Amino acid sequence: MNDQATLLHEKTSRLHIRRLMNRLILGVVIIISLAVFFVILALLYTIVKKGLPNINIHFLIGPPEEIDAGGGVGPFLWNSIYILVLSLLLSLPIGIGAGIFLAEYAPNNRIMEWVRGAIESLASVPSIVFGLFGYALFVEYFQIGVTILGASITLALLNLPVLARVSEEAITAVPSTWKEASFALGATKAQTIIKTVLPAAKKGILTGVSLVACRAFGESAIILLVGGTSSSGQMWDFHLFSEGATLPVHLWYIQSEALVADAQQIAEKTSALLVLMVLFLSFIVRFPLWLSQRKK
Amino acid sequence: MEKQSPDWTDAMNLLTAHRQSRWTVKYTADRFFRFLCLGSVIFLGAVLGAIVLFVSETGFLVFRDVSLSEFFFSPHWDPEHGKYGAAVFIAGTLYLTLVTLLITTPISICVAVFIAEIAPPWLRQWLRTLLDLLVGIPSIVYGYLGATLLIPWIREHTGAPVGDGFLAAALVLSIMILPTITRITDDALCAVPNEWREANYALGGTTFQMIVRVVLPAAKSGIAAAVILGMARAIGETMAVVMVIGNVAQWGFDLVTPSSVLTSHIVMQILNVDFQSTTNHALYMMALLLLMISISLIMLIRRLRLKGGAS
Amino acid sequence: MKRTTLWKRMAAAVLSSALLIGAAFTTQYRADAAEVSGKIVVAGSTALLPLTQQAAKEFKKHHPKVKIVVSGSSSIAGPQSVAKGVATIGACDWDATRAVGGFPAYKGLKAYKIAKIPFAVIVNKNNAVNNLSVQQIQDIYEGKITNWKQVGGKDEEIVVINRAKGSGTRVNFEDKIMDGHAIKTSGDNYKEVQKSGDMVNAVSSNPNAIGFVDLAYVKGGIKAVSINGVKATTANAASGKYVFYGYGYLLTKGEAKGADKAFINYILSQKFQHGSLKKLKFIPVK
Numbered sequence: 001m002n003d004q005a006t007l008l009h010e011k012t013s014r015l016h017i018r019r020l021m022n023r024l025i026l027g028v029v030i031i032i033s034l035a036v037f038f039v040i041l042a043l044l045y046t047i048v049k050k051g052l053p054n055i056n057i058h059f060l061i062g063p064p065e066e067i068d069a070g071g072g073v074g075p076f077l078w079n080s081i082y083i084l085v086l087s088l089l090l091s092l093p094i095g096i097g098a099g100i101f102l103a104e105y106a107p108n109n110r111i112m113e114w115v116r117g118a119i120e121s122l123a124s125v126p127s128i129v130f131g132l133f134g135y136a137l138f139v140e141y142f143q144i145g146v147t148i149l150g151a152s153i154t155l156a157l158l159n160l161p162v163l164a165r166v167s168e169e170a171i172t173a174v175p176s177t178w179k180e181a182s183f184a185l186g187a188t189k190a191q192t193i194i195k196t197v198l199p200a201a202k203k204g205i206l207t208g209v210s211l212v213a214c215r216a217f218g219e220s221a222i223i224l225l226v227g228g229t230s231s232s233g234q235m236w237d238f239h240l241f242s243e244g245a246t247l248p249v250h251l252w253y254i255q256s257e258a259l260v261a262d263a264q265q266i267a268e269k270t271s272a273l274l275v276l277m278v279l280f281l282s283f284i285v286r287f288p289l290w291l292s293q294r295k296k
Numbered sequence: 297m298e299k300q301s302p303d304w305t306d307a308m309n310l311l312t313a314h315r316q317s318r319w320t321v322k323y324t325a326d327r328f329f330r331f332l333c334l335g336s337v338i339f340l341g342a343v344l345g346a347i348v349l350f351v352s353e354t355g356f357l358v359f360r361d362v363s364l365s366e367f368f369f370s371p372h373w374d375p376e377h378g379k380y381g382a383a384v385f386i387a388g389t390l391y392l393t394l395v396t397l398l399i400t401t402p403i404s405i406c407v408a409v410f411i412a413e414i415a416p417p418w419l420r421q422w423l424r425t426l427l428d429l430l431v432g433i434p435s436i437v438y439g440y441l442g443a444t445l446l447i448p449w450i451r452e453h454t455g456a457p458v459g460d461g462f463l464a465a466a467l468v469l470s471i472m473i474l475p476t477i478t479r480i481t482d483d484a485l486c487a488v489p490n491e492w493r494e495a496n497y498a499l500g501g502t503t504f505q506m507i508v509r510v511v512l513p514a515a516k517s518g519i520a521a522a523v524i525l526g527m528a529r530a531i532g533e534t535m536a537v538v539m540v541i542g543n544v545a546q547w548g549f550d551l552v553t554p555s556s557v558l559t560s561h562i563v564m565q566i567l568n569v570d571f572q573s574t575t576n577h578a579l580y581m582m583a584l585l586l587l588m589i590s591i592s593l594i595m596l597i598r599r600l601r602l603k604g605g606a607s
Numbered sequence: 608m609k610r611t612t613l614w615k616r617m618a619a620a621v622l623s624s625a626l627l628i629g630a631a632f633t634t635q636y637r638a639d640a641a642e643v644s645g646k647i648v649v650a651g652s653t654a655l656l657p658l659t660q661q662a663a664k665e666f667k668k669h670h671p672k673v674k675i676v677v678s679g680s681s682s683i684a685g686p687q688s689v690a691k692g693v694a695t696i697g698a699c700d701w702d703a704t705r706a707v708g709g710f711p712a713y714k715g716l717k718a719y720k721i722a723k724i725p726f727a728v729i730v731n732k733n734n735a736v737n738n739l740s741v742q743q744i745q746d747i748y749e750g751k752i753t754n755w756k757q758v759g760g761k762d763e764e765i766v767v768i769n770r771a772k773g774s775g776t777r778v779n780f781e782d783k784i785m786d787g788h789a790i791k792t793s794g795d796n797y798k799e800v801q802k803s804g805d806m807v808n809a810v811s812s813n814p815n816a817i818g819f820v821d822l823a824y825v826k827g828g829i830k831a832v833s834i835n836g837v838k839a840t841t842a843n844a845a846s847g848k849y850v851f852y853g854y855g856y857l858l859t860k861g862e863a864k865g866a867d868k869a870f871i872n873y874i875l876s877q878k879f880q881h882g883s884l885k886k887l888k889f890i891p892v893k
Contacts (some may be wrong), residue, residue: 018502018505019502021502021504022502022503022504022505025504026414026503026504029406029409029410029414030410030414032403032406032407032410033406033407033410033411033414033415036403036406036407036474037407037423037426039471040426040427040429040430040471041426043430043441043471044426044429046441046445047433047437047441066657066660066661066664066883066887067657067661067883067886067887093336094336094339094340095336096336097332097333097335097336097337098333098336098337098339098340100333100336101330101333101334101336101337102337104333105330105333105334106337113598115337115341116598117591117594117595117598118340118341118344118591119340119344120524120525120528120594120598121344121528121587121590121591121594122340122343122344122347123525123528123529123532124527124528124529124531124532124587124590124594125347125532125586125587125590126531126532126533126534126559126562126563126583126586127532127534128534128559128562128563128566129347129351129562129583129586129587130347132350132566132583133346133347133350133351136350139693140691140693143692143693145648145676145693146676146678157343160339160340160343161340162525164336164337164340165521165525166480166525169480169483169484169517169518169521170483173484173487173518188322188323188325188326189326189329189330190325190326190328190329190330191322191326193329194329203483203486204483204487207479207480207483210428211428211431211476211479213432214428214429214431214432215431215432217432218431218432218433218434218435218437219434220434220435220436220535221534221535221563224680225680228676228677228678229653229656229677229678229679229680230660230663230676230677230678233664233667243676243677243678245678247434248434248436251434251436251437252436252535253653253656253679254804255436255440255802255804255805256653256801256802256803256804256805257653257654257656257657257679257802257803257804258656258657258804259657259823259824259887259888260657264827271437271440274432274433274434274437275429275432275433277432278428278429278431278432278433279425279429281432282425282428282429282432283425286425290421374792375709375772376709376772440808443805443808443809443812444808444812447812448812448813451813456795457764457766457795457796457815458766458795458796458797458798458813459813460798538801539800539801539805542798542799543771543798543799543800543801544792544793544794544797544798544799545792545793546793546794552795553795554795554797554798554799563801564771564799564801565771565772565773567680567681567683567684567773568681568682568683568771568772568773568774569683569773570683570687570710570711571687572711
């Protein structure tokens with residue numbers, strides 16, 4: 001009797017300790033996370049607060065000035081979007097294709113291990129090296145000068161490894177039972193991948209796309225070298241061989257050497273605009289996913 | 297059935313032919329798709345090859361003028377006086393990456409666990425979007441904030457005269473790679489089947505036990521990938537680091553002495569040197585080295601992960 | 608620069624697939640480029656970028672048929688791009704046809720002096736020191752003077768800030784102020800920054816810092832110290848009383864021809880020299 005009572009007592013007290021531990025540690029996790037998000041919000045607030053109130057339509061689509069205050073960033077904003085879209089068009093099929101191959105077709109041997117390692121290392125190549133590579137290729141070898149085209153392709157190269165790695169991870173996570181079901185219905189491997197695996201891995205891939213798109217949007221080293229520091233000065237310039245300076249490059253220029261009277265304000269407004277654009281961008285990438293989730 | 301009318305045979309033949317052609321199309325498409333995917337991987341390999349070739353072609357020229365041991369082991373970098381020792385930058389890169397990962401990995405995993413396991417669903421989407429925002433902020437904005445907010449703060453609290461150094465760089469980098477690690481970890485956690493979580497509760501496990509014993513181990517590979525990608529970005533990050541590290545070729549292990557790493561030194565100097573000079577060749581060699589460091593670190597971690605996965 | 612055939616083949620292989628999309632545009636563009644004779648490509652110094660960009664903007668209005676592309680990365684990129692043939696005009700903060708600041712002389716280029724650039728030695732706005740002699744600046748940068756009280760300021764350690772090696776401003780600083788004395792490039796009170804804007808940030812956010820920058824950037828949290836008792840003003844630099852100044856150069860391969868010549872002539876015209884150039888706080892050379 002007595003023994004049982006102590007045993008029971010021991011068990012309940014252990015349960016108590018476990019529960020306490022659980023609460024304590026979860027509490028710590030929550031506090032750390034909230035602190036992190038607080039820091040992030042504070043950062044964003046610092047960036048946005050100074051610039052946002054002064055942004056107007058003229059700033060968004062107006063041409064830049066070198067001397068007088070009141071210049072806009074129109075061509076740079078346009079170039080940013082244009083180059084981003086072009087680079088995504090180039091990198092999405094190849095990046096996801098590579099991810100599919102690694103996850104679905106690649107034999108599980110040493111060579112593929114090396115290939116995976118190589119792709120991950122490619123992801124760590126500093127963007128300035130990509131920039132120099134692009135410069136050597138487009139400006140020196142093909143002699144097309146600093147262009148939107150060169151910047152887009154070089155940017156696509158920067159995006160590829162991350163995209164490949166993230167899609168591989170997302171595709172591997174799809175349960176094999178789904179694929180087997182598809183095969184049992186007589187689908188070929190390609191059909192299975194396109195109709196079953198990719199939709200199932202959609203979420204992971206879109207995370208990758210949004211990471212890549214946001215990073216590409218903020219990239220400056222590559223554009224500086226391959227796209228140049230100026231724009232053609234006209235809005236809606238679709239020409240692939242125009243100069244391809246983007247918002248981040250313009251921000252870099254404004255912060256480092258510009259003499260224009262309101263450089264400080266332009267820098268603040270541009271930073272705020274960049275944050276807003278990134279917000280907008282990650283929303284657009286997520287939007288289809290969000291829609292389909294709502295249907296369910 | 298044995299005496300089939302000619303019409304019947306014809307119809308059968310036609311049908312088979314039709315089916316066959318559909319089969320051929322189906323399987324040609326299948327093969328073509330495989331070929332496209334293979335092509336993508338080969339393209340990626342070719343890009344890496346081209347970049348390695350491009351960098352090493354110029355980089356190896358440095359050894360015409362500088363001995364191997366001087367380049368790798370001498371801490372004296374002073375091109376004006378013919379000294380091309382890159383040891384400071386190499387050690388600095390490894391050290392900075394280590395410090396950054398030490399700061400950011402636990403925090404990132406914490407935040408990912410919070411998002412994936414603890415936060416209510418309506419909050420999740422908002423938090424994820426918030427993290428994505430951080431990835432997209434250009435590194436120069438981080439660098440600028442680091443230089444104007446963080447460095448005065450460090451100067452005040454450590455008494456260092458300048459404030460630039462590994463501490464500032466590691467803090468800025470931590471904020472920059474936190475979303476990358478968190479988001480990918482978050483995805484890995486979400487991919488763990490719900491049944492496993494339910495099994496834990498059914499056995500009387502607490503949420504904490506579930507996270508530590510079930511979810512995190514199950515998502516191990518994804519977390520490793522997240523850390524690797526984060527690390528890769530930290531090693532390769534330039535524009536922000538160059539604004540807060542101080543850019544002096546000297547040891548900076550006390551965290552607040554201005555120092556330099558491979559990337560920051562490359563970006564600082566590469567545009568300012570003559571193409572034919574030994575300095576330029578040395579900088580390309582550093583870029584190659586950077587590539588080699590990240591390849592070997594990544595291979596090391598992959599090996600650890602494979603071992604961990606087997607047990 | 609010679610490239611091996613292997614490298615060329617490699618590049619072609621990598622690019623052929625990527626370029627597919629742009630292929631149609633490429634051929635069309637090549638055809639265009641053959642017809643248009645007046646294309647100006649300006650590369651080089653970022654310090655001169657505000658000037659060249661403004662000039663390009665005005666020049667385009669007068670010569671709408673000329674295509675002009677202006678970009679900037681670094682001073683040395685100016686002469687190098689022209690020598691390589693990827694730019695027709697190179698902007699540089701020093702005369703690159705002579706060997707300056709550890710860089711070789713670029714033979715076969717012609718240098719056009721387009722503007723006088725006044726520089727300033729800067730300290731934090733709250734620093735009590737308003738005047739330094741050239742000797743004192745040299746000693747500070749050599750590491751012989753390490754405390755502001757030695758030059759009449761507070762008892763605080765001097766934080767020495769320098770630009771990256773190869774920066775046009777640093778080349779001019781070493782040429783005009785240091786005069787052969789080597790800068791001490793180590794210590795826990797020394798750091799280097801990349802661009803003029805970074806220099807301004809570094810000095811305005813550190814009360815004990817000293818640095819140097821184009822006079823045009825001096826505003827906000829920094830102030831220019833007088834050198835040898837002469838105030839840092841454009842007037843003093845124009846007259847030559849103030850010693851810390853340099854020149855901006857445009858370089859062409861051989862004598863400038865066609866559109867390039869027209870562009871340089873436009874920059875050297877009275878209208879531009881005494882108009883926009885002056886507004887950008889450079890000093891006219893004509």
